[in-house]
Each structure stands twice: as C-alpha cells, then as structure tokens.
Amino acid sequence: MKWLSYLSCGFSTTFNIIVNALTFGRVLWLEGRVTAGHFRNWARNFRYSPVSFECPTTEQEIIDLVRSSTAIRFFGSGHSFNAGVVSDHTLVSLDKYCGVVWKDLPNKQVCFRGGTRVRDVVKTLLFDGFAFQAMPSHDAQSIAGILSTDVHGTGRDWGWVSEMVVGIKIIDGLGQVHQVGPSDDLFKAAIGGIGAVGIITEVIVQAVPRFNVEQKFELKDVSYVKANLDQMLQDNDHLSLYLFPFADKCQVSTWNRTTAPQSTFASLREWIAISFDALTSAWFGGFMAYAGLLDTWSNWAYGLKRGTDLVMESNEAFNRSIYHLHQELEFTVPYTDTWTECERFLKLFETMYTSDLPYTLLEVRFTPENHNITLIGAGRDRRSCWIDLICNDSRAFDVYYAAAEAEIKNIGARPHLGKFCEMLTKADMHNIHGPHFDRFLQLMAQYDPQDKFANGFTRRMFRT
Ligand SMILES: Cc1cc2nc3c(=O)[nH]c(=O)nc-3n(C[C@H](O)[C@H](O)[C@H](O)COP(=O)(O)OP(=O)(O)OC[C@H]3O[C@@H](n4cnc5c(N)ncnc54)[C@H](O)[C@@H]3O)c2cc1C
Structure with missing residues (x-):
C-alpha cells in the first residue's frame, strides 16, 4: 500500500509539472x-x-x-x-x-x-x-x-x-x-x-x-545556523530554513531587495530549480523514506544539494508555483523557543521513524511582533517562529501529525487554521x-x- 501511495504522490507531482510546462506556466493541475x-x-x-x-x-x-x-x-x-x-x-x-x-x-x-x-x-x-x-x-x-x-x-x-x-x-x-x-x-x-x-x-x-529581489538558497551546517540565527535574521530582509530529520545540514533561503538587474533567463532557471526540487522530494525523498533509508542516507543526500542565487521580479522570487504533492501542519511558538521547539518536532519524527513514515521536512519561518489586526491568527502580538511540518502526501503522514498535534497542545503552540488541524477543540482555542x-x-x-x-x-x- 505504501508504495502505491508513493507512486501516486510521484505521478501527481510529475503530471502537475508537465501540465504547467505545456501551458507555459498558465495552468496548475494541482489546485482545488x-x-x-x-x-x-x-x-x-x-x-x-x-x-x-x-x-x-x-x-x-x-x-x-x-x-x-x-x-x-x-x-x-x-x-x-x-x-x-x-x-x-x-x-x-x-x-x-x-x-x-x-x-x-x-x-x-x-x-x-x-x-x-x-x-x-x-x-x-x-x-x-x-x-x-x-x-x-x-x-x-x-x-x-x-x-x-x-x-x-x-x-x-x-x-x-x-x-x-x-x-x-x-x-x-x-x-x-x-x-x-x-x-x-x-x-x-x-x-x-x-x-x-x-x-x-x-x-x-x-x-x-x-522592485527586484535577490533570492539565494544555500546549504549550511545546522550548528552554524543555530549559533548565528539572530544575526542572520538581522542581516536579511526575509529568511527561512528547511530542517531535515537525521541531517547535519539545513537549507537557508534568503530574499533581499536589490537594485541589481534580473539574472539572465531568471524565470526559466527558477522554474527548472523548483521543478527539480519537487520531483526530488516526491520520487527520491519518498523512496528514501519508505525504503527505511532516511536515517542513514540523509546526510549524504543533502550534501549533494546545490544552492541557487537569482535576481528576479519580487513576486517571482517570493513565490514558487510548483510543489510536490504534500501535506502541511503548521503552528507558531515564541521566537525565543525556536530551537527548543524545532528540535522537539525533529526528534519526534526521528524517534517514530520506521519505513512506514513518509518523507518529511520542517520549514521554519519568522514574523515580527506587533501584528495586532487579527484576533485568532497564529502570529498575533508576538515575535514568532512558524514551524511547518511538511510530509509527502502519501501513506502515514497522519500518524506523525497525530503525535505532533498532541505535542502542539501540550506546549500551547498556536495553529495555522489553513493547515492540517484535526484535534483542536474550543477549550484548546481558549487556552491559546x-x-x-x-x-x-x-x-x-x-x-x-x-x-x-x-x-x-x-x-x-x-x-x-
Ligand atoms: C502549495 C501551498 C503553499 C502555501 N503557502 C503558504 C504560505 O507560504 N503561507 C501561509 O500562511 N499559507 C500557505 N498555504 C496555505 C494557504 O495559503 C491557505 O490555506 C489559504 O487560505 C488558501 O487560500 P484559498 O483561496 O485556497 O482558500 P480556501 O482553501 O479556498 O479557503 C480557506 C478557508 O477560508 C474560507 N474562505 C475562503 N474564501 C473566503 C471568503 N471569501 N470569505 C471568508 N472565508 C473564506 C474557506 O471557507 C476556508 O475555511 C499554502 C498552501 C499550499 C497548498
């Protein structure tokens, strides 16, 4: 069964990319x-x-x-x-x-x-x-x-x-x-x-x-990012992290406003890069996970990942139109708890990991304080770290999410109500x-x- 759902995730992602290419970026098959x-x-x-x-x-x-x-x-x-x-x-x-x-x-x-x-x-x-x-x-x-x-x-x-x-x-x-x-x-x-x-x-x-934006993706040691995160956030207009279970490296993405001209063939190069990423996550990531190889192969596999550096029109830089078919469960914690909580959810996955769990990574983003134009939005009124648990949309993602949602309740994290959200009750919302x-x-x-x-x-x- 898990291999059937692996194939379904891989073929859906591939078909989406083919449709998008054939229509010159105008149509996404993966839409509601x-x-x-x-x-x-x-x-x-x-x-x-x-x-x-x-x-x-x-x-x-x-x-x-x-x-x-x-x-x-x-x-x-x-x-x-x-x-x-x-x-x-x-x-x-x-x-x-x-x-x-x-x-x-x-x-x-x-x-x-x-x-x-x-x-x-x-x-x-x-x-x-x-x-x-x-x-x-x-x-x-x-x-x-x-x-x-x-x-x-x-x-x-x-x-x-x-x-x-x-x-x-x-x-x-x-x-x-x-x-x-x-x-x-x-x-x-x-x-x-x-x-x-x-x-x-x-x-x-x-x-x-x-305006134009320089978008940079780099692979860095997690220990370096952990030691320097405050400064990195200060030095960049926009920064996010991809943290990978069982890996010492993480992806640092930055976006900075620039007066530099756009890179040659920037749109095409960006499309190729994000399509390659989506295919790799769906096919190779999914294979590693279901073959039980994530714990032994991750360091080697992420070591092969190459960065990119492109100047684009701002909307193209911020947006990625192509995704692998995936699920997301996202919540905020206070910024000061960033590493404690990221490590909690990485560890949860690593401890639960068997060849039955799907390919998973954590996307980590940051928002400033003083967001007071929402009553129940997850980023209200505090500097926040957003932790997004991204699983391939294939078998058993819900098993990891059930365990994660129990932890989310325990630590009083605030849920993103556009993402997976199966457990929260009115009492939880009141506590939060x-x-x-x-x-x-x-x-x-x-x-x-x-x-x-x-x-x-x-x-x-x-x-x-
Ligand atoms: C590939 C992908 C990338 C994403 N990236 C991000 C991201 O970077 N950051 C982030 O925060 N989220 C992200 N999301 C989540 C997504 O942006 C939100 O879930 C958003 O609500 C989806 O907008 P939609 O128009 O599809 O809303 P829908 O899914 O159609 O609706 C969302 C909710 O809003 C309600 N609703 C819809 N329209 C209205 C209306 N006119 N008035 C009142 N209520 C309405 C619906 O009933 C529903 O409860 C991403 C999702 C995907 C699939």
Missing part, C-alpha cells in the same frame, strides 16, 4: 476546484459533492445566497489543508467573483473582488508598476482565502499579506454588507477567522513600486488565545446569529 459538482481541495484529501454548488458573479447574488441558505461555506482556490472548505449544504466558489473594482493609482491602492487569485492581483499591480511589499510562498490562492487564514510569509519587518490591506468588504450571516478597516473589530475577526463572521467580498490592497478568542466568539454570535457559516470544522473549534 469543483468538477461536475464534485469538490476536491489542492491535495485531494477533501473530496465531496455539496448539496448545492454556486458561482455568483454579483454582490447581490452573494447576499441572496446567504439569506436563502441554511448552511453555507465559501472557498477560493481550495489550497487549505483542512475541512474548512466542507459545507453542510451550499458550497460557493468565488472564482467568478474576481477582478478589479477600482484603482487609486496616486495612492497605489487597488480594490479587488474577493475571488481574485493572488497571481492575478500581482499581474494587475505589475501592469501599473506596483507590487506587494512581500509575499508568501505561493500565489494560486484567492486574495480573500489568504486573508481568511491570515497567510504569512517570513521577514524581519514584514510577515503577512493582511498588513498590505487597508480595507475589506464583508457580507455577514444576515446578508448585511460592512466596509471595515484594520482598526475595526470585525476586520480583526475576519483576518484568520476562516469565514466565521462573514464572507470577504472585496479587498483594498496597498501596493509599493515594483484567551480574551481575544472570547471577543472573536462575541463577534461571531453578533454577525452570524443563525450559525449559517458553521460547519463541522468550525463547530469543533468555535462552538461545542
């Missing part, structure tokens, strides 16, 4: 979508046929849908890793509720409909000479989906897409429309609130002039977010008094 009334998310582990499926094109249609439904959930591009996208009755795609509402070019602000994919937001901004100040690692998501899970990147001074948003429009559970900004409680409840207080239908993005969670629940009761936006996933964490 509804086909013939049947929904499946990015990783294809949430597949179901909603009782009713709708694709509204106007604000009035959305309002009418909310008013006439008993239970309703919205989705953008199905890039989350949990059942937040599963509806008890009506599932609504905002894919056709997309595009520009208005532009205010002198102030570098553009208002987009909620279903607009981030890649299309980026194209529109570039056309006018603008860009996002920084971005997370993918651009296939919808701009509203990104805000609903308070999607983060990594940075010394920057951490979230929501920090580049100056206003949103929300339709609540009564079908009423609200225009709110970062100082409003409803805005804070919507950012990271996975649609529990309303549907985000418009987003005003604050852009900056477009305290009075902010109470305020979130008050707002949810006020703006969705008939529980229209509830589903099994939100009931477990917000209601029972």
